[in-house]
Amino acid sequence: MSHPEAAAATPAQPSPRLRPDKHAAIMAGGRAVFARDGYARASIDAIATASRVSTRTIYKHFADKTALFAAVLINSATQVAAAETALVERHLSTVATAEGVEPALRAFATEWLNDAGDWLIGMPDSAAHRALVAQVRAEAGHLGTEVVSTWWQAGAGRVRVELAEVFARWAERGFLSITDPDRAAVHFSRLVSATPGAPASPITPEERAGWITDGVALFVRGYKP
Numbered sequence: 001m002s003h004p005e006a007a008a009a010t011p012a013q014p015s016p017r018l019r020p021d022k023h024a025a026i027m028a029g030g031r032a033v034f035a036r037d038g039y040a041r042a043s044i045d046a047i048a049t050a051s052r053v054s055t056r057t058i059y060k061h062f063a064d065k066t067a068l069f070a071a072v073l074i075n076s077a078t079q080v081a082a083a084e085t086a087l088v089e090r091h092l093s094t095v096a097t098a099e100g101v102e103p104a105l106r107a108f109a110t111e112w113l114n115d116a117g118d119w120l121i122g123m124p125d126s127a128a129h130r131a132l133v134a135q136v137r138a139e140a141g142h143l144g145t146e147v148v149s150t151w152w153q154a155g156a157g158r159v160r161v162e163l164a165e166v167f168a169r170w171a172e173r174g175f176l177s178i179t180d181p182d183r184a185a186v187h188f189s190r191l192v193s194a195t196p197g198a199p200a201s202p203i204t205p206e207e208r209a210g211w212i213t214d215g216v217a218l219f220v221r222g223y224k225p
Contacts, residue, residue, distance in 0.1 A: 035128035073132055078155065084162075085162045105192075192211070
């Protein structure tokens with residue numbers, strides 16, 4: 001079903017006629033249902049029930065399930081990126097010496113990751129967000145490159161930019177020797193999130209801390225001036 005009202009709204013923004021509280025409710029309900037049921041099985045009826053709105057309200061502001069899914073993805077990515085960039089600011093923005101780089105990166109990575117190497121485990125709805133991320137990979141062809149690109153820029157891409165900007169400042173101050181801050185941001189993320197064994201293999205908090213410590217040490221050593 002398609003409605004002309006939906007054409008005026010981008011996936012990341014509510015229609016001008018949709019109240020902010022209704023938009024927030026639909027995004028939360030959509031995130032819960034898509035994360036639980038997956039894109040293919042999720043229904044507009046179930047999302048309307050979870051959101052405590054009518055199906056008519058949803059169809060009035062979102063052209064179809066794909067448009068709603070795209071909006072939910074981008075909304076969730078934006079919220080998670082805001083929490084992650086706040087961690088970057090809290091742990092990394094005040095580093096004043098080269099000696100402060102390694103402990104700051106360890107503290108940041110410790111709060112950024114859970115024991116299994118997943119991101120922001122303590123954030124509300126982080127598990128649902130990770131379920132949505134897995135679905136993006138499965139539905140990328142259906143969503144289209146524009147939606148996937150917008151989702152990436154709103155979420156993980158934004159966090160990578162923030163990290164790269166920190167690393168560029170540190171390079172300017174002589175703390176690290178970095179010529180490509182974007183690549184350094186990828187290196188750091190991969191090193192600290194590395195996990196032995198199969199994906200989601202259980203490890204203890206102590207083992208996770210060890211992987212973070214070793215990953216940060218390798219990163220600092222690799223970019224040492």
